Amino acid sequence: MRTVLKSNYAIEVINLSFKYEGTEEYALNNVNLRIKEGEYVVITGPSGSGKSTLCRTLNGLIPHFYRGHMEGDIRIFGISTRAKRTHELARLVGMVFQESENQLFLSSVEREIAFGLENLGLPRDYIRKRVKWALRNFKLEGLKDKAPYELSGGQQQKVAIASVMAMSPRILVLDEPTSNLDPLSAFEIIALIHQVNKAMGVTVILVEHRLELALKYATRLILMKEGRVITDGDPREVITSKEARSLGIGIPKVVEVYKRLKEEGIELPRIPLSSEELALGVRGCLATYGSSYRG
Amino acid sequence: MSIRVFEGFKFKPKGTYFYKLDPRVKMSFLIVYSILTLYFSTVVPLSILFLFSVVIVVSNRVAKEWGRTLRAVALLSLVIFSFNLLFGAKGNKLNYASSMTLRFLTLTSFFSIFFLTTTPEELSEALLLIGIPYEYTFMFMMAMRFIPTLARDFQTIIDAQRSRGLELEKGNFVQRARKLLPLLIPLIVLEIRRSVLIAEALEARGFGTSAKRSTLKEYRLSKVDLYLLFLTITFATSLILSSKLPPYSEIMNYRLPELVP
Amino acid sequence: MAVAIEVNDLYFYYERGKYVLKGINLTVRDGEMVAIMGNNGAGKTTLIKHFNGLLKPIRGSVKVKGRDTKGLSVAELARTVGLVFQNPDHQLFAETVEEELAFALRNFGYPEDIVKRRVEWALTLMDLRKYRHRSPLSLSGGERKRVAIASVLCYDPEIIIFDEPTIGQDYYQKQKIAQLLRMLSRQGKTVIVVTHDVEFVAENFERVIVMADGKIVADGNVREVLTDPEVISKSNLLPPQVTHCAWLLKDVGISPKLIKVSELVKEITRLFHEHKGI
Numbered sequence: 149m150r151t152v153l154k155s156n157y158a159i160e161v162i163n164l165s166f167k168y169e170g171t172e173e174y175a176l177n178n179v180n181l182r183i184k185e186g187e188y189v190v191i192t193g194p195s196g197s198g199k200s201t202l203c204r205t206l207n208g209l210i211p212h213f214y215r216g217h218m219e220g221d222i223r224i225f226g227i228s229t230r231a232k233r234t235h236e237l238a239r240l241v242g243m244v245f246q247e248s249e250n251q252l253f254l255s256s257v258e259r260e261i262a263f264g265l266e267n268l269g270l271p272r273d274y275i276r277k278r279v280k281w282a283l284r285n286f287k288l289e290g291l292k293d294k295a296p297y298e299l300s301g302g303q304q305q306k307v308a309i310a311s312v313m314a315m316s317p318r319i320l321v322l323d324e325p326t327s328n329l330d331p332l333s334a335f336e337i338i339a340l341i342h343q344v345n346k347a348m349g350v351t352v353i354l355v356e357h358r359l360e361l362a363l364k365y366a367t368r369l370i371l372m373k374e375g376r377v378i379t380d381g382d383p384r385e386v387i388t389s390k391e392a393r394s395l396g397i398g399i400p401k402v403v404e405v406y407k408r409l410k411e412e413g414i415e416l417p418r419i420p421l422s423s424e425e426l427a428l429g430v431r432g433c434l435a436t437y438g439s440s441y442r443g
Numbered sequence: 444m445s446i447r448v449f450e451g452f453k454f455k456p457k458g459t460y461f462y463k464l465d466p467r468v469k470m471s472f473l474i475v476y477s478i479l480t481l482y483f484s485t486v487v488p489l490s491i492l493f494l495f496s497v498v499i500v501v502s503n504r505v506a507k508e509w510g511r512t513l514r515a516v517a518l519l520s521l522v523i524f525s526f527n528l529l530f531g532a533k534g535n536k537l538n539y540a541s542s543m544t545l546r547f548l549t550l551t552s553f554f555s556i557f558f559l560t561t562t563p564e565e566l567s568e569a570l571l572l573i574g575i576p577y578e579y580t581f582m583f584m585m586a587m588r589f590i591p592t593l594a595r596d597f598q599t600i601i602d603a604q605r606s607r608g609l610e611l612e613k614g615n616f617v618q619r620a621r622k623l624l625p626l627l628i629p630l631i632v633l634e635i636r637r638s639v640l641i642a643e644a645l646e647a648r649g650f651g652t653s654a655k656r657s658t659l660k661e662y663r664l665s666k667v668d669l670y671l672l673f674l675t676i677t678f679a680t681s682l683i684l685s686s687k688l689p690p691y692s693e694i695m696n697y698r699l700p701e702l703v704p
Numbered sequence: 705m706a707v708a709i710e711v712n713d714l715y716f717y718y719e720r721g722k723y724v725l726k727g728i729n730l731t732v733r734d735g736e737m738v739a740i741m742g743n744n745g746a747g748k749t750t751l752i753k754h755f756n757g758l759l760k761p762i763r764g765s766v767k768v769k770g771r772d773t774k775g776l777s778v779a780e781l782a783r784t785v786g787l788v789f790q791n792p793d794h795q796l797f798a799e800t801v802e803e804e805l806a807f808a809l810r811n812f813g814y815p816e817d818i819v820k821r822r823v824e825w826a827l828t829l830m831d832l833r834k835y836r837h838r839s840p841l842s843l844s845g846g847e848r849k850r851v852a853i854a855s856v857l858c859y860d861p862e863i864i865i866f867d868e869p870t871i872g873q874d875y876y877q878k879q880k881i882a883q884l885l886r887m888l889s890r891q892g893k894t895v896i897v898v899t900h901d902v903e904f905v906a907e908n909f910e911r912v913i914v915m916a917d918g919k920i921v922a923d924g925n926v927r928e929v930l931t932d933p934e935v936i937s938k939s940n941l942l943p944p945q946v947t948h949c950a951w952l953l954k955d956v957g958i959s960p961k962l963i964k965v966s967e968l969v970k971e972i973t974r975l976f977h978e979h980k981g982i
Contacts, residue, residue, distance in 0.1 A: 295454075414972065
């Protein structure tokens with residue numbers, strides 16, 4: 149049932165440019181990316197920078213569903229998306245969208261999770277097994293018979309992720325999955341995505357504005373602007389780069405604190421990406437600072 | 444609000460016996476009783492059918508939702524009644540108007556029972572089982588699924604435009620008709636956008652794969668299903684027979700007296 | 705100062721018996737800038753729909769500029785209370801941006817010369833002059849949001865309410881909205897913002913009202929409210945990141961009542977200097 153994988157990279161984007169039908173400007177402009185299996189990549193940038201467009205190239209929605217002019221190539225585990233339609237890629241790339249409402253169709257959580265597998269025509273026993281797995285792993289057993297559209301926003305997004313993960317994709321792409329959620333639900337969804345990455349070994353591509361939540365677990369941060377990749381690298385380096393500053397992304401407060409402390413002559417050992425990391429840094433620094441002074 | 448009409452046509456999970464029936468059985472139930480309701484044109488059998496539907500409603504604990512729909516269509520039934528009384532067919536007008544109204548209410552009642560206890564998927568699967576292609580049954584299911592969303596969007600649009608001073612109740616007919624534009628244009632645009640988003644989400648979940656679709660649920664007729672099927676047929680036959688055979692036929696075909704002799 | 709909005713023991717439900725608002729009491733004075741926070745489903749949107757008469761109390765009362773909303777229509781109240789909805793797509797319908805802005809003014813029966821003048825003013829204010837002849841539907845998300853805001857500001861309501869203005873907005877757009885709110889406040893407008901963006905509130909507001917489950921659980925100074933662990937946990941919110949850091953460092957002598965980056969930097973620096981001084 150598994151496709152034989154032909155590449156070391158989960159995703160290879162090669163000289164990719166894309167222009168939607170009926171528009172003049174390129175939504176993506178010569179993008180190059182190589183993402184290894186198991187990475188946790190956060191993509192951010194201002195509105196209209198091409199983040200969503202990039203997401204849609206990864207599972208073949210572009211160029212198959214959204215028509216336009218595409219140059220370059222995308223390979224998912226070595227398979228070109230030009231030759232494969234979205235549903236053929238569904239077992240490699242799962243995609244979760246911003247509005248949970250528009251991606252939940254059925255009248256119970258159980259049926260919702262089964263939907264994708266049913267579409268692929270998989271055997272009933274296998275579907276049962278996967279549904280059970282998803283209900284258990286995403287702690288949805290209690291909501292099994294509930295109608296997804298009657299759940300809270302956070303639970304809806306959880307069901308959306310579970311429904312996609314039931315198809316056992318190797319890559320999970322999420323396009324601003326928390327932007328309609330309240331903070332605590334957003335926090336929980338981000339934690340869930342981390343679990344998918346860590347425990348299931350799935351490569352995660354997460355588009356987010358809320359960096360104070362999203363960066364905590366990221367292994368890589370990509371900044372985009374006007375259809376181009378501006379910076380790409382270690383989250384701690386990228387978030388403190390001058391590009392990040394000039395791009396005007398919401399730099400987490402802990403990073404601001406780190407920078408200001410540095411200006412004051414206090415250098416924490418590591419750029420913090422969460423409150424916990426900052427607190428830890430300050431503590432450690434205080435200890436050595438105190439002892440070295442006394443020593 | 445007019446949106447209330449839909450309350451009794453929306454699936455409400457209550458878990459009573461009617462919910463556990465095979466969708467095909469529920470569908471046959473709906474079809475048989477709809478045909479019966481259209482077959483009879485006198486007050487007595489139609490009242491029996493209506494009362495029968497009430498028994499099912501009450502025993503399945505959906506009286507509240509059902510009541511809302513019936514109340515919402517009360518005005519319409521009044522219209523049907525008066526219209527038939529005034530302009531109805533020649534002959535006994537009171538009898539005709541009463542049975543027409545009763546027929547309308549009974550049909551509404553049976554349809555309400557069906558939709559209250561049947562999920563859109565069950566319905567589409569039932570249609571699928573009787574040979575209607577998946578594309579059509581799925582389209583139907585999606586329409587059912589997004590009616591509440593549409594209603595909510597529309598309410599928000601009304602609120603937003605009223606907040607900008609739009610007064611729907613003011614003005615003559617033409618002016619009022621023009622006031623629908625600020626409500627309908629955002630709704631149409633919103634739903635077109637939504638439909639694209641829904642379509643891409645469907646695509647991403649493997650919809651439209653050429654492989655033959657499989658299903659999680661398996662439908663096999665249970666004992667309860669067979670009982671109900673049996674009861675339905677017996678009840679329907681006895682109603683028809685009693686309307687043909689004396690002495691019952693006399694009661695069954697009883698006509699209300701003329702209003703103006 | 706005079707009272708802009710006064711809510712007394714307000715109860716409301718959509719469905720009989722299922723109360724969405726359970727005894728709300730609050731007063732907003734003229735010229736105040738207030739944030740209303742709370743999780744989805746806490747009753748924030750239901751509450752603000754009472755301020756312009758879209759909803760009427762089932763029990764209790766809502767008074768706007770001293771007038772009870774019970775006897776007033778939405779159209780009457782809307783002149784005083786402007787409500788900017790979360791999603792611009794719920795209202796944009798006109799052929800051009802200009803027409804969109806004129807819509808409310810015409811509904812209120814203003815003469816054409818005033819309509820023209822107010823539209824000009826709002827176009828300039830929201831930096832929309834270059835789009836005046838464009839269809840609002842052809843604009844980008846951020847631009848559509850600005851048109852929706854302008855379409856309310858153009859008739860110059862005294863009280864302006866924003867429902868979740870920062871949702872789906874990027875950093876720059878958020879900054880712009882913050883600037884606008886401050887400017888309106890400087891002009892003496894009463895500004896009420898419903899949001900669950902805690903960082904946005906910590907940076908831009910002085911007074912915050914926190915709702916949970918149809919009730920007000922806190923109403924007061926942003927610093928007091930957002931650094932109160934009990935309020936935060938009761939309302940299922942998250943504290944501002946700076947506050948969270950301060951809480952984690954409480955035991956080493958950092959004040960737990962910090963909300964701004966500069967405050968935390970100062971506190972940590974102080975701590976290091978004290979250490980040096982041991």
